[in-house]
Amino acid sequence: MNTEHAAYQIANELGGLELLNAHYHKQNFSRHTHEGYTVGVIETGAQRFYRTGGNHVAPKHSIILVNADEVHNGCSATEDGWSYRAMYPVPAQFANINKELASNRGAPYFPNPVVYDPQLAELLRLTFTTLDTSDNRLLRESLVYSSLTQLMARHGRNYPCEHLGANAKPALALVKSFIDDHPAADISLEDLATLAGLSPYYLLKQFQHYYGLPPHAYQIQARVRLAKAKIKQGTRLLDVALDCGFHDQSHLNRHFKKTVGVTPGQFAKEIGRNFIQA
Template sequence: MKSIETRPQIKREVAEFTHAKELGGIELLNASYHKQNFSRHSHEGYTVGVIESGAQRFYRTGGNHIAPENSIILVNADEVHSGSSAAEGGWSYRAMYPLPEQFTLLNEELDLPANGAPYFPEPVVHDRVMADTLRMMFHTLDTSENRLLRESVVYSTMIKLMSRHSRSKIDIPRHAAAQTQLELVKQFLDDHPSVDISLEELAKLAGLSPFYLIKQFQIKCGLPPHAYQIQSRVRLAKQKIKQGYKLLDVAQECGFHDQSHLNRHFKRTMGVTPGQYAKEFNSKFVQANET
């Protein structure tokens, strides 16, 4: 009897990006990664993820953390974080990225402060009940077109998450004048991400020394100015992609050297390529990028 020769299983990177229409549209990710390595980055929304298998290692809140199977990852909006495998076989997870204003719509239910935006102090949460609730929400969004059911599940899940794991954030007082100057720099990079500006020019804008600007900006935003600029460019790229721009035009208009430069930074931030992201929002994407 001949022995059957088997080939070793090839582990593949799989990432499916979608969005739910509820609450104005919430971005969703269903991914399995083996070699994916997210650089330090931030999102305008929160990251709420459930580890389905394996384990993820990531940076958040000034330290490194490991999220094993069945745990929940929580990253606050605009909070710098990273991500890579903490297990030999990689990790798979489901995640959603609600915006602060989407949480605000729910603030009356929990008597939250006026801004309604929660703060999640723990990067990794071991709460099997909440993890199963999130899984049920993802399953409903995957399988049901019933708007009442979908909205009810999303609303109740987000309220439950806030009530179990959030608190009001207490900001550490800092020098008001310096904070105002740093905010000017942050606002400029947010409003003009594609502009090729030097550190000297940013320092002059803020009325600070270049060295002081780098040090204090990283304390305030979690990233040095050049890395924050990349994040602002990725955010602008997302907007352009949603509007149906060709990827080559997106790269040029957002300040990237070329499309390859856009692809690299986009995937290291979003976990999917610009092309995968575009297909979810623009049914004419394929035709537009073939012309």
């Protein structure tokens, strides 16, 4: 099967849980980040991806785990592509679930990019199917909480002290915060260096060391995140592109698809058509 499709949905559970059901053949995700974790089950084929400084292959029935704000990419590891179901809980959602777990408070860290856990994979599949087909709030919420709690208990750890950005110098954190708060700003490396009180070369080198992407690539990710938020609010796509600092709609489309896996138009259509009422 060489066709591609990707359907985004948002479930009301946990205040809005993003879901993806996709089959890709030629899709090639650029190195990017998400504000949420990626928790995915490979249904067919195999996915090759970069995470935690190395390349990994996730075969059928395995679980992919990417931590929030962790740089990763993705492509097919087979000629026929790959399909998967995934959810993207943000750290605050994990932390809310994790309040009662005495052994691992707060948002978890998943050290292994690929895990083989048939029982948990089956529970995740059941959760995805139930969110697709059932309007029973008690059942839906019970499965979401159970699957994420088991995931944390069986495969989660506390964040290591060397976690990217955990010990970043205040000057670098200031630059990151500026890009997060003003993703559409037309700012130069010289401007950011002046803000941080560093040389442009040192800022470029150290920012990538601590955050996994150089400032210009990190800015693109911040712009894509802003674009997603504006699309969810119903903003026109042309206005989204211009408001988020992209040259035009084509520029937005290219970066959005390389990060999210669908075009902004597809994302807007799926969000409008498939918002899941709990």
